[in-house]
Amino acid sequence: MAYVGLPSFHTRDDFKDIPITVEIVTVSDTTNLPTKPKKPEPKKEEVKAEPEPTPTPPAPPPAPTGSVEQPPAPEPVPEPVEEKVALIVNPEPKPKKEAKPKPEPKEEPKKVESKKRAPTPIPPRKPKAPDQFASVLKTLEELKTAPREDKKEDDKAKPKRDFASMMENALESDKARTDVGPEMTISEIDLVRQQIQRCWNMPAGAKDAQTMIISIRLAMNPDGTVQQARILDQARMGSDPFYRTMAESALRATLDPRCQPFRLPLEKFDRWKNMKLTFDPRDMLGL
């Protein structure tokens, strides 16, 4: 009985773990969304309205098609150069940052039809069986005996979300807000992830592809289309052509009309109107 004090040690010890436990939980209390189609779940017979394609995201604001009206102003005419194989690089037209790939509502039916259906819950790409995802680098199976390099080193490079950086973020944040409504559920996030992954055509054989992790910040429109996309590491974009290649492939994935609009619940717009996508090719390269 004299050991009333004992629990106090425990509380102290437990205390250390608490932040970590708390931090991981991004799953919301409302896990299963009625509105969202499920994961690839094998369709049972009890066909409810479930597999009904809520997907048809009709792209609310039919954006003005064609970018013809864009001012042809900075038309960069390449100045002729001298002899033979002379080359000139033009001043590029000012990057129009807000290149909005609009969900063209009048896309020709035949092709787009299949594309539109693409984002249904069932991974539609037949040829890409899940195991094929394991690595985009082919090796003949029979003799695949070579020891893989362990990934310890790489793990170090992985962007960590440790306690310290969380704190830092929190303290830096100047526009902290608390009124953004219900959280995104894992299945909602997964759905978008799958959409983008289908459009990420990564440069598989590029040198040191495994060291390139690309972050892209997105500003979204309420209809699930991308309003603006920006590659964060502009410095490396300018200095490392391989990085630029990888980054541009990621950027294209976010702008590709075939994979838009993202299937995101409108009522949680405040949650996703700003997004940060991190493209990490290592799994794909089998590293």
Added chain:
Amino acid sequence: MTHSFFARFTRSAYALAFLVTIFGVVEAHAELEIDITRGVAEPMPLAVTDFYGEGQAEKKFGANIASVIAADLERSGLFRPIDPKAFIQDAASLNVLPRFGDWRIINAQALVQGRVEMTVDGRLRVEFRLWDVLAEKQMVGLAYFTIPSNWRSVAHIVSDAIYKRITGESGYFDTRIVYIAEAGPKTKRVKRLAIMDQDGERHQFLTTGTDLVLTPRFSPTLQEITYLSYFKGVPRVYIFNIDSGRHEILGDFPGMTFAPRFSPDGKSVIFSMSKAGNSEIYVMDLATRSVRQLTNHSAIDTSPSMSPDGRKVVFNSDRSGSQQLYVMSSSGADPTRISFQKGRYATPVWSPRGDLIAFTRIYNGEFYIGVMRPDGAGERLITKGFLVEAPTWAPNGRVLMFFRQDPSDQYGRGGKTRIYSIDITGHNEREVITPEDASDPAWSPLIHNN
């Protein structure tokens, strides 16, 4: 004690409350973060439009150039040119400015557009632009002058510029392949040195076939080839300059000289030479003709290839009992075995990019072409066959060529031998069309240093 308990408790409680607040804030403020760890590796759909020209001749050049570019890019396996029938915007209006919406609709991610003009002095001016359709901006735009008969080279140079801008690596389209053309029955095989563009065009024979020729290799810096030829029954290493057409003997060596290869700077040649039944590796300085011996071992050491920085040499040796790959310093020090899987390894070639070594592996009666990192890790076998051999790298280290021979029947018929290219990812294997049987390909550096 109770006091301290409460003190601790309240302290923890405050701290806890603080943390909860912090994380609450973080969580609330944080933009939605999503990790994308999967993707696809598919050819990029792009539109290559006929280059615009005013006159008939210019139109013709424009169409030809566009078709060579489309074919180059398609063959790389990294691009999928869209059928021009699907194009909405015509060449004339495109010449003013692309309507990106028109190209997005047909799923083009990149757009190649250009213009051909004949200058008053009879030269051809070729200009092109590469547009990022989704980002709606120009990625690169260049112009070239050349004599009209050279239009094919310009097309390859443009392909290289596009490839480079999109993939981040230099291209390999403005290159040639030298190889051994073989004809005639097995017993009386005629072997000639032949050369062609990497796409099989502009093919020509360089030797007549009276002397046996073997193992042609390109200089990495010049349009020069080393090869082995039997002159009056004696094998010798020759250097052939493509531009001047001169053949020159590299040196007269006692014994048999094999497997010559240039150093990456093109200033020396590394080879193996066999004396009294034992083969060692040597390097010869081309300016001074001085020869240095790198290995000295009772086992057979052969097939040397230098790393692009010139510091190391990969070679094969049977010093461990079976034929395996070894890496040593270019002075010959510290030979270290790097291949450890079953079977024998042969013909190692260091990638010009430095990151991989290609090789032939023979196991269980089958031949494989594979790649591994210079420390031996990450071995991948990318193709196999009855006989696949002699990998050679594209100058950008992204694509390999090799030859494949089919088995012949009991009467010695068949045995078709052809050159193939393959991406280092192991995908996109394709035959390079040659007029007759072809073996031992060697890839040139970029011709015009574009």
